[in-house]
Amino acid sequence: MSYDFKKIENYWQSYWAKNQTFAAENSSKLPKYYVLDMFPYPSGAGLHVGHPLGYIASDIVARYKRHKGFNVLHPQGYDSFGLPAEQYAIQTGQHPAITTETNINRYRQQLDQLGFSFDWSREIRTSDSTYYKWTQWIFIQLFNAWYDLSLNKARSITTLITLFSEQGNKNITAVCDENPPEFSAQEWNDFSEIEQQKILLQYRLAYLSDTEVNWCAELGTVLANDEIINGVSERGGHPVIRKKMKQWSMRISAYADRLLQGLEKIDWPEPLKEMQRNWIGKSVGASVVFNVTDYDATVEVFTTRPDTLFGVTFMTLAPEHELVSKITTQEQSAEVNAYVEQTSKRSERDRMTDVKSITGVFTGAYAIHPLTKQQIPIWIGDYVLAGYGTGAVMAVPCGDQRDYDFATHFNIPIVNIFKDADISKEAFTDKENSVIANSDFLNGLSYKEASQKVIASLEKIGAGKGTINYRLRDAVFSRQRYWGEPFPVYYKEGMPQMIDRAHLPILLPKVEKYLPTQEGAPPLGNSSQWGWDEQNNNVVSNDKIDHQTVFPLELNTMPGWAGSSWYFNRYMDAHNTEEFASQEALHYWKEVDLYLGGSEHATGHLLYSRFWQHFLYDMEQVPVEEYAKKLINQGMILGTSALAYRKRGTQTFLSKGLVQDHEVDPVHVDVSFVNSSDELDVEQLKKWQSQFAEASFELEEGVFRVGREVEKMSKSKYNVVNPDDICEQYGADTLRMYEMFLGPIEQAKPWNTAGISGVHSFLRKLWKLFHLNESFEISEEKPSRESLKTLHKTIKKVTEDIENFSFNTSVSSFMICVNELSAQQCNQRSILEPLTCLISPFAPHIAEELWKLLGHQESLSKTPYPVYEEHYLIESSKEYPISFNGKMRFTKKLPLSLSPKEIENEVLADDRTQQQLDGRTPKKVIVVPGKIVNIVG
């Protein structure tokens, strides 16, 4: 009976499905463990071998924890709203729901064949109305909340309304839009309802405002900052411009500090935490107010170097700054207007790529230094960004390189305010090692002391204060797309109204076309059925909108990150129709114990989901503030592309060794045509694409060799390796173990099919331990002490490795174990039974099969994991390496029970030691018990 992995894997996959082996209970006496994978977007291309890497690792942990006696929640679902299905719909007219359904079925089939222990009874899809009903509900909660800075948490908007009606907004510290109008309680109560709503909108956590957004004309939608890479859209690489639009936004900036603090409490990879810290971008400094001469205006700047205030010799405003048009003098206006015009035309991308050139223009206006009362010229320059801080800087050329370059370029004076600093060539930017000079009452002080003193004196005269500035912007929440969650919002007299939770979900309407309407409204505007009847509380036809009780619904949809920002809570109670999850379930499962996914979500999903969780925590909807205790970023599995070299301008391909000095163009060819020695099957290639059919091939040593390059797996590079093929040839257990064996889980690594046979033959060797002469046969006799040692050594190592997520070394340990047991001709039940269990997290199918052969009726998935016994591992003696002056010379077997002094004596008594010493007496003998003896002489 040979190892028939196909039969075994089919049998057990259907067994698990039929018996619901991995369904988790929402209450149990066992301790809980929640292992989560970042759910996939079901793309049309299906899975390649890189995708399952994280799922395999999490599955190993899930199965291991079940053996260890935990009640394990290991769910899976689909992030099924998204752009590709929508674009397919635009091209073909096929509803995205159908595309999505097809893709999900394909994904499910591929996931099943890998033998994952997911609890599919809890599957969720973000595009299901039973799911997005609760995404809409959470949106309403965000709309009905404000952020109270005095309590440092979000609160219901009704508490704010009460405060307004009792005391106005003078003493309220809240995170809100810039400069809300001030009003008293009396004034508030006199406001019309519309006016009140307008004001409240400036405080809500989900709010509607005219915002400068990143508009991508090509995609016909706005994009969040994290969806833009190098000034172009992440998807498609289309240009992005700044544009003012009425948009929903999320006041994530309210949580900037708590999101930063929270990082300290969670066990996430340090690089990823660092990325979130940078993205939040906290900087501590001061805001300073400068009065403008001859105008009734002030310029507020933010600086991280208040200590350098006496070094200010000019100011720079962003070209977009609102004061620019106000304060520019007549003489300068032509020049300034031209400059503003010119910079506004430059795209974001130009501005970024062209960092080096210094441009700017003088406004003709002057500001007054708050302390020296000197006049300082106000310039504008595009090195100052409108979006950061106040859009204006106080320029200290001696202490900031950009200010220095600007000053040098325009011949603006530079004042040196640092003791012993040479600023003849560049600015002195080392704040930790600076001593202030030439600065009145700050002379001789350090950065820290001077900053404190300046802030104190600015506060005294009302010209500034200590401030903390964050780079994190509020997140735009509207998308002009079809395939996303509709907002539960309609408009009455231009003001947004929430639809009561009793009437959720608001379903996506049917539309004729998935493109924006002719009037430029989002695709939902194509629906004829899309208005809200306030009296009957339902969605009705658009035509009736001017009817008194029917109002227009919001036509935007939510962004991709809406549904993924809370899904981990939904798995806890996936079918609840009354709440997003019951409090019992939420309090039982609490948080994700282990979360696996790629680091590309660092500043997107992983930040937004933390924000929503913090908010839900404030509203007492969830029991924990941070939803994922530990996170692991699995590295990407890269493809090894194959390149054939075509002589430039010809139809001749050269084998790799013949390229040398020829001018060649590399052409990607399908990796499946190439064997492990880089030899290309030319006949197959010719049949593949017409461009190769007539081409000629120059061989070397009778074969055609290709070049290799490691890059991302992608269809267009023909380097995709399909897990289906590997499963067909070697089985899922081999694929699982091989992917783990390939290297550390966090590391990016190229796929290389060459080594897979080693793992496969390991599984065959394992099978053979149980099969003598082709039939199942094990011994009931007592195993040898040697075999017991091998087993317990392996248990110890593998247990530690899994706990440390070091799966590649566990696989090695298994290989050593099976090799040793084969050599010992071990086939005793008392060794093989625990070994089966040990291997089950990695290769579950073969483990289950062997377990069955051992005579067990039930699945082994909850069998207690074997525990190693120390006494099998303790050795009575050890080969000590004996070294002289650190250099190893020989080894000597010594009992471990000896004391260091006894070891020393034994070693010195040895002939070989004496031979090495050659009559000299050693200076010192260093004994590390159990490890090494070093003789220094």
Added chain:
RNA sequence: GCUCGAGUGGUGGAAUUGGUAGACACGUUGGACUUAAAAUCCAAUGAGCAGUAAUGUUCGUGCGGGUUCAAGUCCCGCCUCGAGUACCA
């Protein structure tokens, strides 16, 4: 530019608090079995030098220093690669 991470055989990668560097696997070479091949099993495999051989010996973890009886591991200075970020005041 800044921040973070990583450099170990022909290849992927091991190496605990500093303690025999190269586990395990691939590949390569030789051998066994076979009419032959596949499959399987066994052995060798960092480089150099000496030796018929057992063996001995030198050099070896990106480069240059340092600490230490002992450094892949710790410290200082560089180089290269990767990731993130980019005029953030």
